[in-house]
Amino acid sequence: MTSPHFVVIGECVADVVRTDGAPDTVHPGGSPANVAYGLARLGEPVALLTELADDPYGRLIRAHLESAGVTLLGGPAGGGGGPRTPSAVVRLDAEGRAHYTFDIGWTLPPSTLPFAPGHLHLGSIAAVTAPGAAAVLALAERWRGRASVSYDPNVRPALMGDHDAAVRRVERCVALSDLVKASDEDLAWLYPHRTPEESARHWLGLGPATVAVTRGPAGAFALTADGRHVEAVARHVEVADTVGAGDAFTAALLHARHAGADLDTALRRATAAATLTVTRPGANPPDLTELAAALRR
Template structure:
């Protein structure tokens, strides 16, 4: 039985309005950090999401979805509308996004110290709420390990140079960073994504995970790279695939005792076969998610089954 880890995820919820040609719109609970929290809870962990949810239909839908999945939701009580995104899918299930988002998160007192903190996406770079996120991460990182996923949304990133600076500041605060090759290509146009991840590694993280869609994933470590291929899957859509990869990776790291202050030393000098195991769990989690509609990550039994098929 994998170790149960107390996770705090800080970040946005988004109502994903999924649009397919010739079909009625479908509303799915989403938002990258919210998806990660949901994925962790489905994998048997204690997950708390610190976020903002409006007093509207989308907010009630997302709150119920997270509660049903076992996520404890904490908010700052702000009455802003729940963020939304129109997700347009092409014929191969690839998603593009148009956002209507405000992020004004204020400080919220915590009643316990988490073992691990995850953040990323809009919440870590959009002011004024990003200042609250970074202050919380900075205050918690001595007693907790930190993970970060930039989950770049170009339409919301503002000035490119300023966005790169904000992302790099988050990377430097983190122990584990995950980014897609598309994220890295936007941040560093024309540069090799894995090479960019190797530069990130020198600024603070113990490991940087780079996802490459159908080509698999790469873990960048101080002593080199570990790679795995993507698991075969019949793709319905890619919504939430990267978030499922992240929750699957954190689940595996927890099982290996590599999270929390006590696990940081092991995380800083991991065995290569252990890192390969982390990547396989993450890839299997993503494969389950892309095979069904919306951000719908696996539970423990589904993840074990996917690993067995892979």
């Protein structure tokens, strides 16, 4: 088997979606897992270094990822309270926006990869949560310069701890990356006195070549170290929920850039992928056929 070009490092989470007057529904989730699944749906060979317990949530997520062709690396979840797969209760507001309550531990031990990756993607809780974050950063530092690196902070304020310390942890990941993606909500929490554009320019000063920022129904923009400013407009759609939309954006952006698309084209594809994802429940990113149809519309 050919070694996967993409290696994603980070958590899997069972999203327990809770709405008033309806039974709970459980969706496979976790931002890095969603990115790996989205890349696989777009035909990319991809591996996910993660932690999964042999419990109902873990088996559900494993089957979900493997159904798309994701190669799973890593051992069982530790979580600090015994082996269990992380979970999050997701409550949806009237606009379909997701609000999370987490039950998560991240204990990834020092790790090696069984092959040389072409691209590493770091994400979310796993990149900033001790003790496992140390292993994530060590891998990024080891492969930096030999593989390209991307990062999505996917900020979860309830898990970030002290604000200033959280900003330092996030900026360390930014400095290790070639491409960074964030939402305008992420940036508003990290830098409440800056505009998204000011925050993106600050990050460019830390080392990345490209910073992409999603803005929900307003679309997305990207800034580059060589001075370009690219924008993409989102199509108006009826929103089922916003779960996994940012991760679908990231997967489609990475896929397009790997395929040689210029930044304008890649940003349009990523925005179309996110727009399609919000029209259906859970983290359900498009495959190549669905994405092509959405772009034609």
